[in-house]
Amino acid sequence: MLIGATLGRYFAARFLRMIAGVFLTVFALVYTLDFVELMRRAGETQGATAAVMARLALFRTPSVAEQVMPFAILFGSMGALLQLSRKLELVVARAAGISAWQFLLPGFLVALGIGAFTVGVYNPVAAGLKQRSTEIEAKIFARSNKASSGKELWIRQRSVDGQAIVRAETAIEGTTTLAGVTVFAFDDEGVFTRQIEARRAVLHDGYWELQDTRVLAKDEQPETYDTYLIASTLDPSQVRQRFTPPDSVPFWQLDEIIARTERAGLDATRYRLQQAVLTARPVLFLAMVLVAASVSLRFFRFGGIGTMALAGVTAGFVLYVARQVMESLGASGLVAAPVAAWFPAVVGSLLGTLALLYLEDG
Numbered sequence: 329m330l331i332g333a334t335l336g337r338y339f340a341a342r343f344l345r346m347i348a349g350v351f352l353t354v355f356a357l358v359y360t361l362d363f364v365e366l367m368r369r370a371g372e373t374q375g376a377t378a379a380v381m382a383r384l385a386l387f388r389t390p391s392v393a394e395q396v397m398p399f400a401i402l403f404g405s406m407g408a409l410l411q412l413s414r415k416l417e418l419v420v421a422r423a424a425g426i427s428a429w430q431f432l433l434p435g436f437l438v439a440l441g442i443g444a445f446t447v448g449v450y451n452p453v454a455a456g457l458k459q460r461s462t463e464i465e466a467k468i469f470a471r472s473n474k475a476s477s478g479k480e481l482w483i484r485q486r487s488v489d490g491q492a493i494v495r496a497e498t499a500i501e502g503t504t505t506l507a508g509v510t511v512f513a514f515d516d517e518g519v520f521t522r523q524i525e526a527r528r529a530v531l532h533d534g535y536w537e538l539q540d541t542r543v544l545a546k547d548e549q550p551e552t553y554d555t556y557l558i559a560s561t562l563d564p565s566q567v568r569q570r571f572t573p574p575d576s577v578p579f580w581q582l583d584e585i586i587a588r589t590e591r592a593g594l595d596a597t598r599y600r601l602q603q604a605v606l607t608a609r610p611v612l613f614l615a616m617v618l619v620a621a622s623v624s625l626r627f628f629r630f631g632g633i634g635t636m637a638l639a640g641v642t643a644g645f646v647l648y649v650a651r652q653v654m655e656s657l658g659a660s661g662l663v664a665a666p667v668a669a670w671f672p673a674v675v676g677s678l679l680g681t682l683a684l685l686y687l688e689d690g
């Protein structure tokens with residue numbers, strides 16, 4: 329017996345409602361914690377008003393919430409199935425001759441649809457907002473000691489002007505721009521010559537362009553410049569790659585970034601892995617529904633709900649650890665990127681299917 333369109337829409341709505349509820353709850357929690365942390369960092373920083381911090385937290389949250397979306401699928405699916413079981417709707421469906429595979433089909437379709445949506449729409453939007461947030465953060469927190477996030481960047485270079493160590497409070501992702509910059513300059517003998525402080529620094533071919541600069545040299549009065557140039561042998565492509573983590577690149581731009589990185593003779597493994605991970609995401613979400621079904625189809629009147637919930641959490645945690653391990657191996661080049669990305673999704677789907685077959689068909 330095939331599940332009817334009306335019943336299928338009803339089950340799909342239950343899955344979608346529960347998954348959305350879990351995700352929005354996590355989203356709100358992440359946003360609140362990030363807003364509180366930003367207000368703590370802001371202190372008396374000029375321009376760091378509550379409204380600006382609220383907007384900055386809103387721009388940063390989608391990228392963080394994206395990482396926990398598989399758990400939203402898992403817990404949302406568990407919640408939907410337990411709710412249907414508590415109301416005996418699954419009992420009625422089984423009495424009408426509908427198997428578990430049939431009433432789970434709407435959940436599978438919802439998971440695949442959410443996976444496609446997150447890859448094609450949500451991920452590009454989240455990546456764009458994250459890059460925008462780095463620009464706002466650099467503009468507000470640059471050269472603010474109280475606002476340092478603990479993620480300082482250090483670069484060492486050698487040029488015709490001698491040696492230099494560049495320290496920056498933050499970098500604007502996708503660019504070669506640094507904010508809150510301090511340059512410690514040395515001569516060819518390694519003797520310290522001057523310290524240069526700048527609000528912003530942009531790397532061009534062959535030189536750094538420093539803006540709003542103050543130069544401090546031994547036995548000399550400090551001098552200020554609107555623009556100050558420092559010679560550099562650093563490759564802008566290499567610097568841009570270092571400042572742009574893979575999760576900050578929208579899915580639709582990964583092909584271009586990979587091609588550009590390889591043309592520059594750089595390693596594009598991280599970007600290839602990110603592309604494979606996003607491509608495998610719908611299947612990973614499908615695996616989460618299967619795992620949820622394998623631990624949530626026990627009827628309420630049989631008891632053991634706490635045990636089922638614990639089993640679901642454990643299964644999700646194991647799958648998460650497996651995914652992190654495989655992605656680490658893929659990033660290091662020990663495992664091919666497609667294998668590292670698809671292994672957790674495929675294995676999770678197979679194990680979930682096996683468990684469900686055992687429960688339903690013995």
